[in-house]
Amino acid sequence: xxxxxxxxxxxxxxxxxxxxxxxxxxxxxxxxxxxxxxxxxxxxxxxxxxxxxxxxxxxxxxxxxxxxxxxxxxxxxxxxxxxxxxxxxxxxxxxxxxxxxxxxxxxxxxxxxxxxxxxxxxxxxxxxxxxxxxxxxxxxxxxxxxxxxxxxxxxxxxxxxxxxxxxxxxxxxxxxxxxxxxxxxxxxxxxxxxxxxxxxxxxxxxxxxxxxxxxxxxxxxxxxxxxxxxxxxxxxxxxxxxxxxxxxxxxxxxxxxxxxxxxxxxxxxxxxxxxxxxxxxxxxxxxxxxxxxxxxxxxxxxxxxxxxxxxxxxxxxxxxxxxxxxxxxxxxxxxxxxxxxxxxxxxxxxxxxxxxxxxxxxxxxxxxxxxxxxxxxxxxxxxxxxxxxxxxxxxxxxxxxxxxxxxxxxxxxxxxxx
Ligand code: UD1
Numbered sequence: 001x002x003x004x005x006x007x008x009x010x011x012x013x014x015x016x017x018x019x020x021x022x023x024x025x026x027x028x029x030x031x032x033x034x035x036x037x038x039x040x041x042x043x044x045x046x047x048x049x050x051x052x053x054x055x056x057x058x059x060x061x062x063x064x065x066x067x068x069x070x071x072x073x074x075x076x077x078x079x080x081x082x083x084x085x086x087x088x089x090x091x092x093x094x095x096x097x098x099x100x101x102x103x104x105x106x107x108x109x110x111x112x113x114x115x116x117x118x119x120x121x122x123x124x125x126x127x128x129x130x131x132x133x134x135x136x137x138x139x140x141x142x143x144x145x146x147x148x149x150x151x152x153x154x155x156x157x158x159x160x161x162x163x164x165x166x167x168x169x170x171x172x173x174x175x176x177x178x179x180x181x182x183x184x185x186x187x188x189x190x191x192x193x194x195x196x197x198x199x200x201x202x203x204x205x206x207x208x209x210x211x212x213x214x215x216x217x218x219x220x221x222x223x224x225x226x227x228x229x230x231x232x233x234x235x236x237x238x239x240x241x242x243x244x245x246x247x248x249x250x251x252x253x254x255x256x257x258x259x260x261x262x263x264x265x266x267x268x269x270x271x272x273x274x275x276x277x278x279x280x281x282x283x284x285x286x287x288x289x290x291x292x293x294x295x296x297x298x299x300x301x302x303x304x305x306x307x308x309x310x311x312x313x314x315x316x317x318x319x320x321x322x323x324x325x326x327x328x329x330x331x332x333x334x335x336x337x338x339x340x341x342x343x344x345x346x347x348x349x350x351x352x353x354x355x356x357x358x359x360x361x362x363x364x365x366x367x368x369x370x371x372x373x374x375x376x377x378x379x380x381x382x383x384x385x386x387x388x389x390x391x392x393x394x395x396x397x398x399x400x401x402x403x404x405x406x407x408x409x410x411x412x413x414x415x416x417x418x
Contacts (some may be wrong), residue, residue: 004389004403006380007362007412010287011248014409016239018254019045019400020070020229024191026094027168028198028227029053032074033060033101034175035202037224039074040067044229045400048393052092056084060098083110092397093117096124100169103136103147104176110146118368120328126163130170133157134177154179154218162187162212162298168195174216175204183214189299190259194230201225233259234305235399238374240264240283241309243409244272245316246381247287250409253280262302266292270313287382289313291321291356298327308334308375314354315343316382321354334372337365341376341383362387367394374399381411 020043030053032039044050046069054064054072061077082102089095089112102109114124128138128145133155136147154177159166167187172195174181186192188210196209202222208214236255243250244267257264257276264274264281270292273284291314296304304327314321315338325331332352335345340363344355362385367373373395380387389395392415395402403413 001390001418002392002415003418004377004392004395005414005416006377006387006389008383009381009411010246012243012246012250012409012411013248015251015253016405016409018231018236018252019043021191021194021232022047022049022398023164023189023234024194025050025229026053027097027191027195028229029057029072029074030097030101031172031195031198031202032057032062033080033098034105034172034199034222035074035224036076036221038076039202039224040226041072041074042070042226042228044070044072045232046070047400048397049092049094052088053095056088056095056098059085059088080106082106082108086112089114093122094165096127097165097169097172099127099145099147100131100172103131103149104152104173107149107151108147110144113140113143113145118333119331124166126159126161126166127169130157130159130166130183131173134170134173134181136173152177154181154216156182156184158184159186164189164192167214168192171196171199171206171214171216175199175206175219175222177218179218181216181218183216184212186212186214187298188212190230190233190256198225198227201227231255234303234371236260236281237263237303237306238309238378238399239405239409240267240281241306241313242378242381242406242411243283244270244285244289245287245313245378247285248410249282249284251280251282255279255281257281261300263306266294266302266310270317289317291317291319291354293322295324296327304328304331305371307331308372309378311335311338311345311352311354312375312379314356315345315358315379316360317356319356321356323352323354325350333368334375337368337372337376338379340365341379341387343379359384361385364388364390366390367392370394370398377406377413
């Protein structure tokens with residue numbers, strides 16, 4: 001398995017062009033299941049997760065083709081299958097979002113039950129509760145989850161937690177349902193709004209995405225469209241924190257600053273100079289930072305997907321920082337890996353207390369999830385001696401041209417095979 005070797009780097013200088021959002025494109029691809037005509041998706045990042053979702057669509061009978069470097073053309077199936085294969089589903093948890101569109105389009109779906117993962121239990125009860133409210137007979141048997149409905153009929157669904165995946169899945173199931181579906185306490189993440197915009201371009205009638213009440217008026221059928229994926233706010237935030245920790249000045253280009261308000265505020269609090277332009281954000285840092293307190297929350301709160309990167313920051317900053325994780329129950333696996341590099345972190349339940357000011361040293365560490373992997377690269381930028389990061393398949397799942405973009409701003413990083 002490949003590893004990444006990162007050596008002390010910085011100050012960092014230059015520009016990073018941000019790719020399309022992983023957490024949006026996967027849902028847009030799944031939503032194409034609903035379309036009766038061709039969908040062209042632009043600004044598609046070439047990621048492992050995207051390739052897996054493409055394989056799933058092909059297995060369902062659809063056509064998927066890269067028509068340009070970042071453009072994907074998806075054609076409808078002549079005969080749509082309703083069981084995404086086990087081998088593919090178990091490779092990516094996000095494949096659960098094919099269930100909503102399959103139910104919406106055909107009234108049936110059957111796929112392997114997604115398990116928990118390193119960061120938490122990752123339940124799907126809210127997805128299933130929503131499907132059931134729309135009239136789907138949902139069963140969980142033999143490691144499979146399946147649903148069947150003669151027809152789907154709109155209803156009001158209150159989510160106990162504003163789950164991103166559940167809101168998206170229910171929304172996709174409801175666009176072709178009879179009557180009106182209302183999702184209360186819906187998630188407000190920008191990627192979900194991107195999905196609603198895409199569905200509306202196909203001919204759906206979705207209103208209120210981006211607020212906590214989404215109203216979906218069912219339509220008869222959906223056509224095709226051309227759509228550009230919104231920029232990846234987490235990828236952008238990752239490079240912003242890298243610049244903050246290593247020092248220097250970096251322009252992060254092609255972002256939607258409105259989606260990054262919490263990250264910008266926390267970097268400023270840590271002592272960085274952050275200038276926000278229409279589509280770019282400039283981060284200037286001396287590398288002398290203050291440890292900060294963070295609490296992860298649903299959007300527009302601080303994103304759980306940026307928590308590990310800020311743990312790297314607080315480890316080397318002045319003072320004591322805390323992180324309170326409220327989204328996933330077990331998302332501090334990376335604390336152990338940072339400790340191997342000399343960081344001083346104490347985890348107590350849902351909180352991590354980080355004693356800053358540690359002089360980090362390069363070590364053999366492993367990526368415990370996608371964002372944790374990126375965070376270890378950030379810590380390695382200021383560690384003495386090389387850091388070797390194992391299990392980088394996590395990073396490949398979600399960062400487009402990772403090494404190339406890092407090298408472009410002066411990071412000493414190489415991929416080595418085993
Ligand atoms: C998505 C993102 C992920 C991000 C997360 C929170 C994708 C592929 N992933 O994940 O990167 O970290 O949003 O912004 O888009 N929950 C339940 N029951 C459910 C569904 C969720 O209890 O039916 C719980 C989960 O276990 C978790 C919390 O709700 O503790 C948040 O999950 P959710 O918002 O659904 O996140 P994902 O859609 O899985």
